Structure formats: C-alpha cells, structure tokens
Amino acid sequence: MxxxxxxxxxxxxxxxxxxxxxxxxxxxxxxxxxxxxxxxxxxxxxxxxxxxxxxxxxxxxxxxxxxxxxxxxxxxxxxxxxxxxxxxxxxxxxxxxxxxxxxxxxxxxxxxxxxxxxxxxxxxxxxxxxxxxxxxxxxxxxxxxxxxxxxxxxxxxxxxxxxxxxxxxxxxxxxxxxxxxxxxxxxxxxxxxxxxxxxxxxxxxxxxxxxxxxxxxxxxxxxxxxxxxxxxxxxxxxxxxxxxxxxxxxxxxxxxxxxxxxxxxxxxxxxxxxxxxxxxxxxxxxxxxxxxxxxxxxxxxxxxxxxxxxxxxxxxxxxxxxxxxxxxxxxxxxxxxxxxxxxxxxxxxxxxxxxxxxxxxxxxxxxxxxxxxxxxxxxxxxxxxxxxxxxxxxxxxxxxxxxxxxxxxxxxxxxSKFPTVYEAHGYFHSTLTPPLVVAIFLGVFWKRFSNSSVIGTLVGGVALMILGMYYPRPLIEFFDHGTAFDPKHPYTYIGALYNLFVCVLFAVLTTFTIKQQLKIVEKIKNSPNHSLIMASMVVASIVIFLLIAFNLLPMIVLVILTFIMVFFVVIVSNYYIEYNEEEKTNGLTVWSINKAKEYFKGSKINDREGEKIKVNWKLKEGEDDTIHFSKNDMKRMAAEVGDLVYISDTRKYLGGLKSCHTVYGEPHDEDGVVYISREHVEQGQFVKGHKLIAEKEM
Amino acid sequence: MPSIYYTWLPYIYLYGVGGLFFLSGLIIVKKAGGYNPLNKRHRYWWKVTIFGFFYFMVLHALIILAALYL
The missing domain is CATH 1.20.1730.10 (Sodium/glucose cotransporter)
Structure with a gap:
C-alpha cells in the first residue's frame, strides 16, 4: 500500500x-x-x-x-x-x-x-x-x-x-x-x-x-x-x-x-x-x-x-x-x-x-x-x-x-490494528453499543421492563457477546445473512445484529418471567438459609462470568452457564433491590410524559397559546428567581404567576446566547416593562438599552 | 448492469426492515401519549416525521435510477 x-x-x-x-x-x-x-x-x-x-x-x-x-x-x-x-x-x-x-x-x-x-x-x-x-x-x-x-x-x-x-x-x-x-x-x-x-x-x-x-x-x-x-x-x-x-x-x-x-x-x-x-x-x-x-x-x-x-x-x-x-x-x-x-x-x-x-x-x-x-x-x-x-x-x-x-x-x-478507521469504528460500534442501546430503549418505551430485567439484560447480553467474540462461528454465523467469514476480523458489522439479539433475548426472558422470579424470591426469603443461598448465587454468578470472560470451558457449557448466571442475577437483584413499577416509571417512560412535564415545571401545566412580546428591562430589588411583567403583558402571553418564562435579547443572530429561563412573579401595571434581578442580568449577559423578547414556556 | 444485490435488494431491505422500526415507533408513541393529536406543534412534528421517511425513500430511489440509467 x-x-x-x-x-x-x-x-x-x-x-x-x-x-x-x-x-x-x-x-x-x-x-x-x-x-x-x-x-x-x-x-x-x-x-x-x-x-x-x-x-x-x-x-x-x-x-x-x-x-x-x-x-x-x-x-x-x-x-x-x-x-x-x-x-x-x-x-x-x-x-x-x-x-x-x-x-x-x-x-x-x-x-x-x-x-x-x-x-x-x-x-x-x-x-x-x-x-x-x-x-x-x-x-x-x-x-x-x-x-x-x-x-x-x-x-x-x-x-x-x-x-x-x-x-x-x-x-x-x-x-x-x-x-x-x-x-x-x-x-x-x-x-x-x-x-x-x-x-x-x-x-x-x-x-x-x-x-x-x-x-x-x-x-x-x-x-x-x-x-x-x-x-x-x-x-x-x-x-x-x-x-x-x-x-x-x-x-x-x-x-x-x-x-x-x-x-x-x-x-x-x-x-x-x-x-x-x-x-x-x-x-x-x-x-x-x-x-x-x-x-x-x-x-x-x-x-x-x-x-x-x-x-x-x-x-x-x-x-x-x-x-x-x-x-x-x-x-x-x-x-x-x-x-x-x-x-x-x-x-x-x-x-x-x-x-x-x-x-x-x-x-x-x-x-x-x-x-x-x-x-x-x-x-x-x-x-x-x-x-x-x-x-x-x-x-x-x-x-x-x-x-x-x-x-x-x-x-x-x-x-490502529484495523485496516481502516471505518472498520475500527464499525467494530467498536457493533460491540459496545448494543447492551446500553437495548437497556435505554426498552427502559423508555416498555413500562414492564424492570430493574432485574435491565440487570439481566446487561449481564447476560455482555456474557453472550463475549462468547460471540470467542466463537463467531457458530454463534454469529447464524445471523450473517450470507456474509463471508473473515478470520482476522470476524463479522465486523453483522456482529451488531447478534449482539442486539442476545440483549433483547434476555430483556424479554427476564421481563416475562418477573412473576415467577418474585415467587422464587419470596420462597427464599422464607427459608432459614436465605442469606447463604443469596451469597452462593452471587459467588456463582461471579465465577461463571469469569469462566466466560476467560473462555475456560467448551462453548456449549458456557452458553448454558450464561442462562444459569442470568437466573441467579435476576433473583439476587429482586432479593436485594426493591423495585416499585409505579414509582419508577412515573414521568420516566413515554407512557407518562405529561407527568414528566409537570415534574419539570413543579406545578400544573399551562398549555394555553400566547404571544411573544418585546419589553424593556429594569432592575428590581431582591434576588429571587422571578421576573415581573404588567398584567396586560401577562394576558398577551397567556401566562400566570408561577409559569415558566424564557427571556432573551431581541437580536436573533445571537441565537439565544444572551438569554435565561426564569419564573413569572406577581404582575405590575407598567406595560412594556419587565423587572428582573441582577442575577438574571448576569446570567443572560443582558445589555442596557437593548430590548428583551419574552415567551411563556409552559 | 449491476446485480440486484447492489441495487434494489438493499433498498427493499432498508425500507422494509427500517420501515418496521419506523412504523412501530409511530404506533408506540401514539399509543403511549408521547404524540398528542390535540397539540398543534405535535401535529406538525407528526407530519414532518412521516414526510422524512418518504423523503429518504425517494432520495435513495433517485440515486439508484441515476446510477443505472444516466
């Protein structure tokens, strides 16, 4: 070359x-x-x-x-x-x-x-x-x-x-x-x-x-x-x-x-x-x-x-x-x-x-x-x-x-050992992203995806991915869509499909068996040897993971051990970590986005549509995080006290560089004027004599 | 003429399998309430989202046709 x-x-x-x-x-x-x-x-x-x-x-x-x-x-x-x-x-x-x-x-x-x-x-x-x-x-x-x-x-x-x-x-x-x-x-x-x-x-x-x-x-x-x-x-x-x-x-x-x-x-x-x-x-x-x-x-x-x-x-x-x-x-x-x-x-x-x-x-x-x-x-x-x-x-x-x-x-x-940066990046992406991608994605879009499921997904997924690296044939070969096997860099790209599949597999298995897992945990808790059982499961999981990481047993045994390890891991996580689905999904999945919005604001959302207005600014006494518009201006913005507001310099080419977020305080009667604190001026780097544009956020 | 492995097979696979992901995204966000049809801005973004899918579909098809026949 x-x-x-x-x-x-x-x-x-x-x-x-x-x-x-x-x-x-x-x-x-x-x-x-x-x-x-x-x-x-x-x-x-x-x-x-x-x-x-x-x-x-x-x-x-x-x-x-x-x-x-x-x-x-x-x-x-x-x-x-x-x-x-x-x-x-x-x-x-x-x-x-x-x-x-x-x-x-x-x-x-x-x-x-x-x-x-x-x-x-x-x-x-x-x-x-x-x-x-x-x-x-x-x-x-x-x-x-x-x-x-x-x-x-x-x-x-x-x-x-x-x-x-x-x-x-x-x-x-x-x-x-x-x-x-x-x-x-x-x-x-x-x-x-x-x-x-x-x-x-x-x-x-x-x-x-x-x-x-x-x-x-x-x-x-x-x-x-x-x-x-x-x-x-x-x-x-x-x-x-x-x-x-x-x-x-x-x-x-x-x-x-x-x-x-x-x-x-x-x-x-x-x-x-x-x-x-x-x-x-x-x-x-x-x-x-x-x-x-x-x-x-x-x-x-x-x-x-x-x-x-x-x-x-x-x-x-x-x-x-x-x-x-x-x-x-x-x-x-x-x-x-x-x-x-x-x-x-x-x-x-x-x-x-x-x-x-x-x-x-x-x-x-x-x-x-x-x-x-x-x-x-x-x-x-x-x-x-x-x-x-x-x-x-x-x-x-x-x-x-x-x-x-x-x-x-x-x-x-x-x-630097890969022939081109493209291959190095492709391999890196297909190997490191799947576990987190699956965990975040299902966390956001699947309410039932629980704490033990995500731990099972990450641990089991990573384990089978490691095995995929040791045994690209036959593990990844099954997904190869006819791609030829390159012994130097096996399945650089299509490996991503295998990696995604094994992570999703554990996500689905551990989520659909959650009731059975909780029943087993309940039985263990009632056993006089519950601490010993749990300690054994933790030690066994670590030993199995090390066996997989260093490829110390035949492939088929390691695959079976992976499933056993994931079983231990989900039981242990259910035993030690309390997970309340209602509390842990509220505002944190796509199924409750409005709750997230309320959480952001700290009170009920005001979705009424209002205008953006231009105002002059004056300094107010005190340093609390509220700004004050006139009653008429508040009406034009369809805003109420406690709503969130965004104020910025009117010069659009600044792209919001001189701006800040704050909260509507009690109104006054001076139209076209907003009273802001010294902290707001410093935060927004506002310039004396330059007007501000204000819009209600929510 | 290049084989179908270079031309329409990747195209069909991309918009077939990718389309399944896309469609499932639309269905899930609609069912979950992430998309609120009563909100004007949401309706706008919904249209942009669907437009984007066909925009790329047409773009790819045009490039294939140009490569094959121009």
Whole structure:
C-alpha cells in the first residue's frame, strides 16, 4: 500500500497555524459565558435551534468522517454515504419519546436516568459501559486525527541535535495534549460556538474540495462517466465483502448506531439539552437529519470519489493502491494550490478537534454526575454553599477531562490494528453499543421492563457477546445473512445484529418471567438459609462470568452457564433491590410524559397559546428567581404567576446566547416593562438599552 | 448492469426492515401519549416525521435510477 509523507508547503503550515490560533481565540472568548457547571456542560439551556443544528454538523462531520468516508468512497464509491442517510427510522422514538424525557426529567447524564428509572446499581453498570463507549470514541477521534496529519509530516526530523521519528502514536500524544488543554478551559459554550463556526467552514471546505476536484477532472460529466456504475450506487453490495457490505452496516450503523447516536451519545444529547426548549431541539434534530446529513455525506465522502475518478483517468497521479485512509489528504493536495491545501487541512483537523472536545466535555459531565457527586455524597457530610461546590466541581471536571484524554490515547493502540478507521469504528460500534442501546430503549418505551430485567439484560447480553467474540462461528454465523467469514476480523458489522439479539433475548426472558422470579424470591426469603443461598448465587454468578470472560470451558457449557448466571442475577437483584413499577416509571417512560412535564415545571401545566412580546428591562430589588411583567403583558402571553418564562435579547443572530429561563412573579401595571434581578442580568449577559423578547414556556 | 444485490435488494431491505422500526415507533408513541393529536406543534412534528421517511425513500430511489440509467 502506498504511503505519503511531507505533503504540503510552508505556506500551508502558516495557514494551518493561523486557523488554529483564530479558532482557539474564538473559543476562549465564549468561555466567559461559563459561570456554573450547568453552563460548562449544557451551555445554560438557552440556544436557538439553528445554532445547535450547525454546531452538531461540526460534531458529526468533524469526527472521523472526512478520513473514514473518503477512504470508503475511494474503495466503494457513493455507498460511503449509506450511514448518513439511514438515521430516520428511529426519529419518532426520539422526538416524541426520549427527547422530551431527557429535558423534562432534568437528568444530566444517561446513567442518572438509569438510577431514576431502575436503581443505583444500574447507574453503576451504565456509567461503566458509557464511559467505555465514550473513551473509545475519543480514541477513534485521536486515531483519525493522527492519520490525517501524518501524511503532512516528514518521516523523521532533527531539532537541536535530537533526532525524532514521526510515528502515529507519537503524533496522537501531541494532538491529545493540545486538545486536553483547550477543552479543559473552554466548556460547553465555547465548544458550541467554535463548532458553529466550524460547521459552516466544514460544509464550505467539503464542497470546495468537490468543486476543485470536478474542475481538476474537467467537469461533472467527465467525473460521472469515469466512475464505474457500482461506484455510483448509494448502497454497497448486500452481503459482500466482509469489510464493507450493506446488511452488516444496516444493523451496525442504521440500527445500533442510530439508536446509540440519538439515545446515548452524551455529546449530542448535551447539545439538544442546550436548546432553549423541546420544540427547538426537535427543529435542530430534524433539520440536521433531513438536510445537513445528506449534505454532509457529500462533504465527507467526495474526496474518495474524486480520488477514484483520478485513479481511473490517471493511475500515476493517484495509484489505485493508495492507502485509503490517506486519500483525503492526497486528493486535497493534488487538486488545490499551496495555502488552499493548508486551509483544507486546518478545517479538517480543527473539525476533528470539535468532535473530540465535545466528547471529552461529555465524558467529564458523566464523571461529575455519576462518579464525583455520588461518591462525594457517600464519603463526606460537609455542607458547602452551591458556589463553593460549583467551583470544586469545575476543577474536578477539568482534572477528569485530562485523565479521559489520556485513556483515549491508550485506546488508539487496539484501533490502529484495523485496516481502516471505518472498520475500527464499525467494530467498536457493533460491540459496545448494543447492551446500553437495548437497556435505554426498552427502559423508555416498555413500562414492564424492570430493574432485574435491565440487570439481566446487561449481564447476560455482555456474557453472550463475549462468547460471540470467542466463537463467531457458530454463534454469529447464524445471523450473517450470507456474509463471508473473515478470520482476522470476524463479522465486523453483522456482529451488531447478534449482539442486539442476545440483549433483547434476555430483556424479554427476564421481563416475562418477573412473576415467577418474585415467587422464587419470596420462597427464599422464607427459608432459614436465605442469606447463604443469596451469597452462593452471587459467588456463582461471579465465577461463571469469569469462566466466560476467560473462555475456560467448551462453548456449549458456557452458553448454558450464561442462562444459569442470568437466573441467579435476576433473583439476587429482586432479593436485594426493591423495585416499585409505579414509582419508577412515573414521568420516566413515554407512557407518562405529561407527568414528566409537570415534574419539570413543579406545578400544573399551562398549555394555553400566547404571544411573544418585546419589553424593556429594569432592575428590581431582591434576588429571587422571578421576573415581573404588567398584567396586560401577562394576558398577551397567556401566562400566570408561577409559569415558566424564557427571556432573551431581541437580536436573533445571537441565537439565544444572551438569554435565561426564569419564573413569572406577581404582575405590575407598567406595560412594556419587565423587572428582573441582577442575577438574571448576569446570567443572560443582558445589555442596557437593548430590548428583551419574552415567551411563556409552559 | 449491476446485480440486484447492489441495487434494489438493499433498498427493499432498508425500507422494509427500517420501515418496521419506523412504523412501530409511530404506533408506540401514539399509543403511549408521547404524540398528542390535540397539540398543534405535535401535529406538525407528526407530519414532518412521516414526510422524512418518504423523503429518504425517494432520495435513495433517485440515486439508484441515476446510477443505472444516466
């Protein structure tokens, strides 16, 4: 495979340096809007849909996408777009189910949902699996960035007499250091705004590459005719080859990936939670999937298509055996002039930074919510003011970010063993997402899915998934849809279907046998040896899990033992953890969303439709969290005292940056004026003389 | 002409199996009350959701036809 080094000129490096400094300065400016941990992680829940939609583009496109999809575009053509246009099937579940639930229940992380919906122990399982997932994602980001920048560097260089060989891992470590420093001081508002800027630049850059490429080839007609017909089809071959086929990618990306993306990608969820309302989040999500993702598919994959066309027309310029992961950089270098290439590379690497920093920010949020706070509550009884607590948490969040950055670098080692980033990402997704995806999904949409069921699903699912890795034949083979067996990387994608199946299998089995489980628990409780029976079941479960993890017995025995282990696990969880279905599902499943809304507001919902009004603001005495409009203005907004209100600067282009949420207080008689506290002014960064626009939330 | 394994089989599988997930989503959120037909905004989002499904279906079909016949 042909590898590349020292691409680009000194003017490209100057452009890249200037771009990076500008982006860092841009982010640093917006970090002043982080006053609390809520601002740091969620941007204060105040932004308009378009701002979030564009910033999501940078996160989605920026990730590993340019490298990964250009590689597949070069190898297989337009079918590289498959994963960008298959996310719609789960949209009803998302916009009418999960989205309102995460906003109205005020959860700050996915594991927190698990505790509310099930029990503290499931929060522990979820935290563990989610952190693995997110750190893995960070690792994929680092690997991609390393692969993107490597072709630009010389194979070795000497500074002050010290000789350095440029390696992928060495480069990844340097990149991780830069990103770690940036995100540690930026926070979510900085991330949203740098991503917003980069969202625009990325789309521009992607189309710039496409247009320059078409121009290089001599027009669209030439490009179209150079590509073989298979390269122009939107889908890969149904089940062949094992490294890139439709059916495997459908289950890995279209099902596990889409649900994972919408339901458990904390980076994305935090963006939606940064929107000012559920309706704005819906707009951001649907606009992104309907319009931005198809455009992004062209943006990220076209360098590969252009590369293929050039390799057909002139194999000496782009040899057909060029390393696919380097094709984006190679094509950008061929079709652009010095300086322009630097700009394209800067946009690409800065976009990759966006994805990684979003993920690191989200990982720190999970750490603070699901490890730091519960552990601190457990270890210390010291009472702190919220300001002291907040300061301490911000500091811990920054330390956690640094640690997760380091762990992300470590995960690059196994991922770098895959032939391309696409395969590494596909395998990672199909392996790590199914247990959590099934647990969250059924938790939200199936009332009967109980605490013991979710524990049984996670433990049993993971156990059979491990066996699937040891024995892809015959376990995964049964689901392979005719995909050939590749002994080096068996069932990279279709493995997701097997993994989803085994998790759903245990979910269904443990949910439908709940009555029998409770009867057995009752009998055990009445036995004089109940403690001994329980202790034996716990020990037996641990021993069986270790036997499975280290593959110490024949496959068939381990499969049978998995079912026995799940039986023990559900009995133990029913014995030790009390689960009240009514209490644990109220407002936490799609079946009781109105309760969640009431919980959010703290009183009955006022759904009457009112107007948005423009008002001048004046400072009021006192610091309570209420604002005061005139009686007439309240009437126009169809608002009552105690309802929730959103006020923002009237300048729409600010996208809600200067805004805050608060509560209607007692009205006065001065029409067109709202009285707000000093805290509201600081929170919303309102400017004297600028009017505010007010709207009732609920 | 590429085989059906490249063209319409993936298309039918995508919108057949994906369509089942999509339809079950619509049914569940409607039955559960996540979608409230009395709410104007909900009705709007309901239409957008259904539109989105056919939008992608048509988009994919057009790309296949363009690849095969243009």
């Amino acid at each position: 042909e590898s590349h080094h020292s691409l680009g000129t000194s003017s490209d490096w100057i452009v890249m340096a200037v771009y990076f400094i500008a982006i860092l300065a841009f982010g640093a400016y917006f970090s002043k809007y982080n006053r609390t941990t809520t601002d740091f992680f969620f941007g204060g829940r105040r932004f308009a849909w378009w701002l979030i939609a564009m910033s999501i583009v940078a996160t989605g496109v920026g990730s590993h996408s340019f490298i990964k999809y250009s590689a597949k575009g070069f190898e297989a053509g337009f079918s590289s777009t498959m994963t960008y246009i298959n996310d719609w099937f789960f949209v009803p579940f998302f916009i009418f189910g999960w989205l309102p639930i995460i906003v109205y229940t005020k959860i700050r992380s996915i594991p927190e949902y698990f505790e509310k919906r099930f029990s503290p122990i499931t929060r522990f399982f979820a935290t563990f699996l989610l952190l693995l997932y997110m750190i893995g994602y960070v690792g994929i980001g680092f690997l991609t960035m390393g692969k993107a920048i490597l072709p630009l560097l010389p194979p070795e260089f000497t500074i002050f007499g010290f000789h350095f060989n440029v390696t992928l891992m060495g480069l990844v470590i340097v990149i991780a250091l830069i990103i770690g420093i940036y995100i540690t001081y930026g926070g979510q508002t900085a991330v949203i705004f740098t991503d917003l800027l980069q969202g625009f630049i990325l789309i521009f850059t992607g189309f710039l590459v496409f247009l320059l490429g078409i121009d290089y080839l001599g027009g669209f007609g030439v490009f179209w005719n150079l590509l073989p017909t298979e390269w122009k089809l939107p889908f890969a071959h149904f089940n062949n080859p094992p490294g890139f086929n439709f059916v495997g990618i459908f289950w890995q990306d279209g099902v596990a990936g889409s649900v994972g993306f919408l339901f458990m990608n904390m980076g994305l969820i935090m963006r939606f939670m940064a929107c000012k309302s559920v309706d704005e989040s819906r707009k951001a999500a649907t606009f992104n999937i309907l319009f931005m993702l198809p455009l992004s598919a062209i943006v990220v994959g076209n360098a590969g298509w252009i590369g293929k066309a050039i390799s057909v027309a002139n194999p000496s310029v782009v040899p057909p055996d060029t390393n696919p992961d380097a094709i984006f950089v190679v094509v950008a270098n061929i079709i652009s002039h010095p300086g322009v290439f630097g700009f394209i590379m800067a946009a690409l690497t800065a976009a990759l930074m966006s994805t990684v920093d979003t993920l690191l920010n989200a990982t720190a949020a999970v750490y603070i919510n699901d490890i730091h706070r519960p552990v601190k509550k457990w270890l210390t009884k010291k009472i702190q003011s919220w300001k002291e607590e907040d300061k301490e948490e911000l500091f811990s969040a920054r330390i956690a970010t640094a640690i997760f950055t380091f762990l992300g670098v470590l995960t690059v080692i196994p991922f």
